[in-house]
Amino acid sequence: MESLLEDTRKQLMELAEPTYRDFSAGLLPGTENILGVRLPALRRMAKQLSKGDWAAWLEEFGRESRVSFEETMLAGMIIGGTAMPLEERFERIKGFLPRVDNWSICDSLCVSIREADSHREKYWAFLEDYFSAREEFFQRFAFVMATDHFLTSEYITLVLDRLDDFSHPGYYAKMAAAWALSICYVKFPEETFPRLCQSRLDDFTFQKALQKICESRRVDDATRAKIRNLKRRTL
Numbered sequence: 628m629e630s631l632l633e634d635t636r637k638q639l640m641e642l643a644e645p646t647y648r649d650f651s652a653g654l655l656p657g658t659e660n661i662l663g664v665r666l667p668a669l670r671r672m673a674k675q676l677s678k679g680d681w682a683a684w685l686e687e688f689g690r691e692s693r694v695s696f697e698e699t700m701l702a703g704m705i706i707g708g709t710a711m712p713l714e715e716r717f718e719r720i721k722g723f724l725p726r727v728d729n730w731s732i733c734d735s736l737c738v739s740i741r742e743a744d745s746h747r748e749k750y751w752a753f754l755e756d757y758f759s760a761r762e763e764f765f766q767r768f769a770f771v772m773a774t775d776h777f778l779t780s781e782y783i784t785l786v787l788d789r790l791d792d793f794s795h796p797g798y799y800a801k802m803a804a805a806w807a808l809s810i811c812y813v814k815f816p817e818e819t820f821p822r823l824c825q826s827r828l829d830d831f832t833f834q835k836a837l838q839k840i841c842e843s844r845r846v847d848d849a850t851r852a853k854i855r856n857l858k859r860r861t862l
Contacts, residue, residue: 632687642668658729661696673704707739727764730799743776758789763797770803783815787822801832809839
């Protein structure tokens with residue numbers, strides 16, 4: 628009898644597009660075993676799997692040492708979006724994060740966790756250790772979660788505090804922090820501008836944050852000029 632994961636693999640192979648695989652590989656350098664299945668199709672598959680024996684599917688996935696990019700994406704979507712007790716989701720996220728090795732799977736997991744918006748206090752407590760984790764994608768997870776779910780009047784100061792303390796050499800962690808800081812400014816300019824003026828961020832992350840602010844359509848020309856004046860002159 629065919630296993631749940633084997634059935635999923637057959638469906639993925641039917642949906643795979645070589646041209647899209649090559650396109651995706653260009654956006655995900657270093658990521659292996661990409662089949663080339665488009666994101667809307669993966670979302671539909673994850674939704675369908677969530678209606679069945681998703682726990683058994685995840686158990687099969689967890690036993691596999693070599694899986695495709697798309698299978699890992701599906702696992703993240705199931706863990707993030709399927710109805711389950713809060714503590715169970717936390718445990719499943721903890722077990723899944725070590726398998727995250729690219730920005731796409733990380734960010735898709737974060738956006739899938741919609742319940743964070745209605746359980747912010749517990750989710751913030753869950754995220755605390757990840758903001759200072761040594762692993763690059765653990766930190767990216769924390770800052771993307773902050774951007775997706777915690778840019779509110781209640782949490783903006785806490786998010787800015789974590790950004791003040793950000794320190795990681797990894798490119799994808801830095802980009803997540805830069806993006807988070809830029810959105811903080813767009814949504815809460817009065818609270819964020821003083822932090823920019825006194826920022827201790829490394830030059831790359833700081834300059835990227837300024838760049839992303841200036842690229843925002845919600846920022847006017849006068850504000851762009853003010854932000855550009857903060858740019859550090861580096862050799």
